[in-house]
Amino acid sequence: MAAPVISPEIDGLIQLLAKLPGLGPRSARRATLHLLKKGPSAMEPLARALTEAARNIKPCGVCGNLDTVDPCHICTDPRRDPAILCVVEEVADLWALERAAYKGRYHILGGVLSALDGVGPDDLNIASLIDRASRPEVSEVILAMNATVDGQTTAHYITDRLKDAGVTVTSLAHGVPMGGELDYLDDGTLTTALRARRPF
Amino acid sequence: MEWTDEALVLGAAKHGESSVIVELLTRSHGRHKGLVRGGSGGRMRGVMQAGNRVAVTWRGRLAEHLGTATLELIDANAASVLSDPTRLLALASLCAVASTALPEREAHPEVFLGALPVIALLRDDATDITHIAAALVYWELGVLGALGYGLDLTSCAVTGQTDDLAYVSPRTGRAVSRAGAGEYAERLLKLPVLTDPTPDGMLAGFDLTGYFLERSIYVPNRMRLPPARDRFLALLRR
Numbered sequence: 001m002a003a004p005v006i007s008p009e010i011d012g013l014i015q016l017l018a019k020l021p022g023l024g025p026r027s028a029r030r031a032t033l034h035l036l037k038k039g040p041s042a043m044e045p046l047a048r049a050l051t052e053a054a055r056n057i058k059p060c061g062v063c064g065n066l067d068t069v070d071p072c073h074i075c076t077d078p079r080r081d082p083a084i085l086c087v088v089e090e091v092a093d094l095w096a097l098e099r100a101a102y103k104g105r106y107h108i109l110g111g112v113l114s115a116l117d118g119v120g121p122d123d124l125n126i127a128s129l130i131d132r133a134s135r136p137e138v139s140e141v142i143l144a145m146n147a148t149v150d151g152q153t154t155a156h157y158i159t160d161r162l163k164d165a166g167v168t169v170t171s172l173a174h175g176v177p178m179g180g181e182l183d184y185l186d187d188g189t190l191t192t193a194l195r196a197r198r199p200f
Numbered sequence: 201m202e203w204t205d206e207a208l209v210l211g212a213a214k215h216g217e218s219s220v221i222v223e224l225l226t227r228s229h230g231r232h233k234g235l236v237r238g239g240s241g242g243r244m245r246g247v248m249q250a251g252n253r254v255a256v257t258w259r260g261r262l263a264e265h266l267g268t269a270t271l272e273l274i275d276a277n278a279a280s281v282l283s284d285p286t287r288l289l290a291l292a293s294l295c296a297v298a299s300t301a302l303p304e305r306e307a308h309p310e311v312f313l314g315a316l317p318v319i320a321l322l323r324d325d326a327t328d329i330t331h332i333a334a335a336l337v338y339w340e341l342g343v344l345g346a347l348g349y350g351l352d353l354t355s356c357a358v359t360g361q362t363d364d365l366a367y368v369s370p371r372t373g374r375a376v377s378r379a380g381a382g383e384y385a386e387r388l389l390k391l392p393v394l395t396d397p398t399p400d401g402m403l404a405g406f407d408l409t410g411y412f413l414e415r416s417i418y419v420p421n422r423m424r425l426p427p428a429r430d431r432f433l434a435l436l437r438r
Contacts, residue, residue: 148249149278174282186243
C-alpha cells in the first residue's frame, strides 16, 4: 500500500481549518499550504494568539460580550453613557454597532425567540436584561434586533417585559439603506420604509 | 422531478454556511421542505421570512428527496406586520400551527387557501384584532377539518335545532344548543359567535380549537401547542 501523500499532521491541520466558517476543504488546503510556506514566522504567532484566546477570552458576566476581562472593557469604560443600553442578538452585532460610533452600553441576548428552533425566553439573556434595565441609571433601552420575524417577535416580547422598568424603549429604524435605489429594493424593505415614513 | 406551486413560508433553518432548508405551506403539495442554495445571503433572507407568499419551483431526482427549491417573492407579508406585536404574533401563530399540525407532503389546498384571507386581514391596518382573531379561529377549525377531525357546528347533537347553538361537546365535537345542554352546560366547551366576534368570544374560540388540536393532533404525536400560539393568546387576553 502506497504511503499517504499528505502527512497526518498536515492533514489534521487541513481538517481543523476546514471546520472554520468561510473555509471548505479546498480553501483549508490553501491556507495550510500558505502557513507551511511562510514557516514558523507565520505559524507560531498564530498558535500563540489561539492559545491566548482560548485561555483568556470569556463572556462578560454583565453584557455577554467576549473579552479578556470580566466585566468587559465596554462595561467598565467611564466614557460610555450608562443611561443607554443597546440590546443585540449576537457579539457580531455589537461589533457592527461599534462601527456606527455608538457610545452607550450593550446587552447581548445570545439569539432570538424561534418557534422553528425551539428557542424560548428562558434560553436567552432576558432576565439579566430586565434586571439591568430596572437600575436607576438606565433611562433608555435600544432594541437593535434584526428586521426578521424572529428578531421583531423578540423585540416586542422584550418591550412587553420592560413595561414596568421605567425606561424609554426605542428600536432601530427600518427602511431604505444609504445609497439605496428604490428600483432595486425588495418589496419587504419598501413596505417597511413606507410604513415608517416621517415628516421631512 | 420538478414542480412549481405557490406557497407561504413557514420558516427557514440554516444549513451549512450559505444554504437554508425552507419549510413551506404549498397550495398543491402540502407542507413541504426544500434546500435553498444561497438562501442565507442578504438578498434571499428577506424572502424567507415566515408568512411571505412565494412562487416555488422544487426539483429533486426522486420525489422522496429533500430536493432544492427556488423561491420568488409574491407578497412581502412579514414586512407589513413587523411593527405590530399582535399582528406579528398572529402571523407567527398561524405559521407555527401549520408547521406543527400538518403532516409533510400531504396536499391540503383548503388550508393554504384559508390562510390567505387571514393574512390579508393581518396586512390591513383598518381591521381590528378581534376580527383577525375570528379569522384565525375559522382557519384552525379548517385545519381540524382538513385533517379529519372537523367539528360539526351545524346543528345541536341533542335536539337537532340549528339555532341558539352555544356549546360544543368535548367528546364528539358536535354543537349543543342552550336548551340541549341543560345541566351539562358546565362540562361543555363554549361555542363563540364567529360572525359577530367579541374579545372574550375569540378567546373561547381559541380554547375550543386548542382543545381539539391538542387532543386529536398534538397529544397523539407527543407534542404541545406551539409557544407562538400561546404568546399570541396571552397578548389577546390582555
